[in-house]
Amino acid sequence: MEQKAFKRPFVHLFYIFFLSHLVFCQLDYRFYDSTCPSLTGIVRYGVWSAIANDTRMAASLVRLHFHDCFVNGCDASILLDDIDSTFVGEKTASVNQNSVRGYEVIDKIKANVEKACPSTVSCTDILTLAAREAANIAGASYWMVPLGRRDGRTANKTAANELPSPFESLDNIIAKFNAKGLDTKDVVVLSGAHTIGFAQCFTFKQRLFNFGGSRKPDPDLEASLLKGLQTVCPDQVDSDTTLVPLDSVTTNRFDNSYYRNLVNSSGLLQSDHVLSTDNRTASMVLSYSRYPYLFLKDFGASMVKMANIGVLMGQDGEIRENCKVVN
Numbered sequence: 001m002e003q004k005a006f007k008r009p010f011v012h013l014f015y016i017f018f019l020s021h022l023v024f025c026q027l028d029y030r031f032y033d034s035t036c037p038s039l040t041g042i043v044r045y046g047v048w049s050a051i052a053n054d055t056r057m058a059a060s061l062v063r064l065h066f067h068d069c070f071v072n073g074c075d076a077s078i079l080l081d082d083i084d085s086t087f088v089g090e091k092t093a094s095v096n097q098n099s100v101r102g103y104e105v106i107d108k109i110k111a112n113v114e115k116a117c118p119s120t121v122s123c124t125d126i127l128t129l130a131a132r133e134a135a136n137i138a139g140a141s142y143w144m145v146p147l148g149r150r151d152g153r154t155a156n157k158t159a160a161n162e163l164p165s166p167f168e169s170l171d172n173i174i175a176k177f178n179a180k181g182l183d184t185k186d187v188v189v190l191s192g193a194h195t196i197g198f199a200q201c202f203t204f205k206q207r208l209f210n211f212g213g214s215r216k217p218d219p220d221l222e223a224s225l226l227k228g229l230q231t232v233c234p235d236q237v238d239s240d241t242t243l244v245p246l247d248s249v250t251t252n253r254f255d256n257s258y259y260r261n262l263v264n265s266s267g268l269l270q271s272d273h274v275l276s277t278d279n280r281t282a283s284m285v286l287s288y289s290r291y292p293y294l295f296l297k298d299f300g301a302s303m304v305k306m307a308n309i310g311v312l313m314g315q316d317g318e319i320r321e322n323c324k325v326v327n
């Protein structure tokens with residue numbers, strides 16, 4: 001008895017250490033509940049008004065989060081501006097420049113969050129929440145995402161240029177996902193984000209006129225879609241930046257139409273189409289084409305996984321005051 005009472009303070013001490021470890025070193029669904037209770041509302045309103053003005057912004061915010069998480073982890077490095085020759089950011093990487101959108105939306109939400117809760121919420125958590133809200137407003141399920149990420153102080157343009165490309169083999173794309181702790185299923189599920197948004201003609205034009213050097217179109221591309229694309233993206237450089245919907249059936253709707261297109265040879269990018277032909281992924285494509293709710297459920301789970309890539313926590317990184325520049 002006596003011995004037990006004597007030991008108790010040490011037990012408490014142990015718990016204090018253990019709990020503080022939890023608080024500072026693990027993401028938490030309630031991370032800002034007491035420090036910034038209005039956070040979710042501010043983010044949702046900012047995303048909602050951006051989409052009300054420009055429907056495509058839903059897609060752009062989801063992609064912005066992906067391009068953040070795959071480079072240096074989810075640390076808002078993609079939001080940092082170049083500063084003369086002293087700081088090189090990721091915005092000017094070829095995969096991002098004139099392609100990634102939505103920076104101003106996050107900057108504006110951040111300014112409103114700073115007014116409500118100064119120096120409290122990281123830019124990367126705002127981006128994570130914005131991607132969730134954007135997908136949900138477009139039709140995706142609402143998933144719970146733990147928070148407490150901190151912002152990076154560096155960026156890596158070289159790594160940004162190594163983001164998965166639509167011209168790469170599925171082997172390479174899978175390897176790049178594996179390197180981030182994501183698996184083949186995540187490749188299939190997260191590619192389903194291409195159910196919304198647009199691509200420039202140059203990202204798939206090789207399928208329209210000279211597929212694999214054959215001087216012919218990709219025989220796997222559905223005939224009426226091919227004809228339409230050849231008209232919108234004629235074989236001349238001035239059409240390279242023309243925009244085409246990734247999902248021509250329900251362009252702004254977050255649904256499983258991406259997979260229904262794929263099984264119908266109507267995927268736009270080569271990297272989309274291959275998912276329906278490779279035996280590692282074809283059965284998943286088929287099942288998502290049949291079971292829309294299975295896709296919506298799995299998409300949320302894979303987004304949470306992606307949002308955990310290489311996060312900074314505790315004393316690492318910082319809470320940036322302005323998402324464009326380190327403190």
Ligand code: HEM
Nearest residue numbers: 059060063066099164165166190193197198199200203271
């Ligand atoms: C699997 C490898 C992937 C490849 C090769 C790829 C490639 C591309 C390309 C080439 C574009 C068009 C860019 C342009 O023309 O400027 C695009 C757009 C888009 N991507 Fe991906 N992507 C991949 C994965 C993902 C993932 C994981 C997500 C998010 C979860 C995503 C979300 C989007 C969205 C929403 C758009 C439309 C953006 C807009 O309209 O602003 N992509 N992607």
Ligand SMILES: *[C@@H]1O[C@H](CO)[C@@H](O)[C@H](O)[C@H]1NC(C)=O
Nearest residue numbers: 049050052053054055056104
């Ligand atoms: C509305 O969207 C257009 C692009 O479609 C953009 O140029 C403009 O800045 C946006 N306005 C606001 C207030 O966000």
Ligand SMILES: *[C@@H]1O[C@H](CO)[C@@H](O)[C@H](O)[C@H]1NC(C)=O
Nearest residue numbers: 154155156157158159160162
């Ligand atoms: C930036 O990324 C490249 C390519 O992934 C890598 O080789 C390099 O070490 C990174 N640089 C820094 C400073 O982390």
Ligand SMILES: *[C@@H]1O[C@H](CO)[C@@H](O)[C@H](O)[C@H]1NC(C)=O
Nearest residue numbers: 222224225260261263264266
């Ligand atoms: C497949 O494409 C054909 C021809 O474009 C279309 O009539 C049909 O409805 C499509 N099927 C699905 C499941 O989308």
Ligand SMILES: *[C@@H]1O[C@H](CO)[C@@H](O)[C@H](O)[C@H]1NC(C)=O
Nearest residue numbers: 184277278279280281282283
């Ligand atoms: C896919 O096909 C290859 C070659 O036909 C075969 O070796 C492999 O076992 C198959 N993999 C799966 C998952 O079915």
